[in-house]
Amino acid sequence: MPKREPQKARECWMRIDIISAVPQLLGSVLGASILQRAQDAGAVEIAVHNLHDYGVGQYRQIDDEPFGGGAGMILKCEPIFTCIEKLQAERSYDDIIFLTPDGERFSQSIANELSLKRNIILLAGHYKGIDQRVRDMLVTREISIGDYVLTGGELPALVLVDAIVRLLPGAMSDAESALSDSFQSELLDAPHYTRPAEFRGVAVPEELQSGNHKRIQAWREQQALEKTRLRRPDLLQG
Ligand code: ADE
Numbered sequence: 572m573p574k575r576e577p578q579k580a581r582e583c584w585m586r587i588d589i590i591s592a593v594p595q596l597l598g599s600v601l602g603a604s605i606l607q608r609a610q611d612a613g614a615v616e617i618a619v620h621n622l623h624d625y626g627v628g629q630y631r632q633i634d635d636e637p638f639g640g641g642a643g644m645i646l647k648c649e650p651i652f653t654c655i656e657k658l659q660a661e662r663s664y665d666d667i668i669f670l671t672p673d674g675e676r677f678s679q680s681i682a683n684e685l686s687l688k689r690n691i692i693l694l695a696g697h698y699k700g701i702d703q704r705v706r707d708m709l710v711t712r713e714i715s716i717g718d719y720v721l722t723g724g725e726l727p728a729l730v731l732v733d734a735i736v737r738l739l740p741g742a743m744s745d746a747e748s749a750l751s752d753s754f755q756s757e758l759l760d761a762p763h764y765t766r767p768a769e770f771r772g773v774a775v776p777e778e779l780q781s782g783n784h785k786r787i788q789a790w791r792e793q794q795a796l797e798k799t800r801l802r803r804p805d806l807l808q809g
Contacts, residue, residue, distance in 0.1 A: 583616040584739050585688065586662070589728050590654055591695040592622040592633055592646070596725040606733065609742035617732065620658075625650035634698050643699025651694065651705050658692060666711045667692045668731070669701070670724030674713030677727075679754040681714065682734035693731060695724030757806050759798045761791040 589597060597619050600606065609615050626633045627649050634644040655667065665688040675681070685691060694701075694710065706713065716727040736742050753760040764775040778790035799806055 582613070584614050584741070585686070585735075586616045586618070586690045587732060587735070588618045588620060588658055588664075588690075588692045589695065589732070590620045590622060590651065590692065591723075591725050591728070592697045593695075593723060593725055594619045594621045596723075597729060600729045601732070605743060606736055609736045609739060612741050614739040614741040615736050620654055622646070622650050622654065625653045637699070641699075645699055646696060646701040646705070648702045648704050651701070652709065655692060655694075655709055662690050664690045664692050667694065667709055668712045668714055669694045669696065669706060669710040670716070670727040670731070671696060671701075671713050672715045672718070672720050674715040676718075677714050677716045677731065677734075679734070679752075682731070682738060685731070686735045686738035693724075693728040695728045697723040697725075757799070758792075758795040759803060759806070761794040761798070 591597060601610075601617055601619070606617075610617060622633050623631055625631075627647060632647065633650045634646050637643070637645045658664070666685070668691060670693065694705075714727070714731065716730050721727065762776075764779060768775050768780060776790065778786050781787065
């Protein structure tokens with residue numbers, strides 16, 4: 572038998588590094604379904620870094636009391652600088668993003684924009700806050716996933732990863748394609764149905780069962796428009 576050439580590692584479309592003090596929160600989401608498949612397919616490489624590995628002193632301290640007093644602990648500069656500078660020594664980053672409720676509001680257009688980047692770092696805050704010098708000296712962009720406060724930036728980081736990765740070439744099959752999503756156009760998505768054609772007396776709209784492609788398309792467009800008018804009229808203005 573001829574010897575098989577070792578497979579060359581496929582060049583990834585994008586690399587995402589996530590820095591967190593609670594990396595256990597990330598594993599199950601990154602290791603399942605489309606996110607895992609996208610990594611297996613080489614569409615994205617995702618690396619998680621535990622901030623505790625970069626802690627200061629004998630006890631690997633990552634946080635400290637706030638100058639000026641007040642409740643809660645603040646993430647220290649040194650562990651974050653050490654971790655990010657180590658990453659920057661290996662590759663250059665297009666963006667270092669801090670997840671915070673006072674950042675710019677995440678949207679589909681930001682996901683689209685980030686999906687075109689080569690390397691990004693997502694920094695998840697925890698505890699009461701983070702030393703402002705990290706934000707001033709390292710962070711290039713601050714993003715919030717909505718007007719509510721979570722216990723940390725891990726869930727927001729996962730929201731960004733999910734929204735970005737599904738846009739990468741090779742991450743999803745045609746059937747899962749992102750093209751007809753709500754928000755990818757200005758319209759919300761039309762309703763979907765599957766078998767049976769009638770369930771507890773409620774039938775699937777006749778148009779969808781007609782087999783007439785033009786009629787189906789027209790019905791979907793009309794439904795999408797109607798839903799958008801009712802639920803998100805703001806999307807239709809401007
Ligand atoms: N950290 C805590 N709450 C957050 C939010 N809403 N968005 C981003 N990061 C956060």
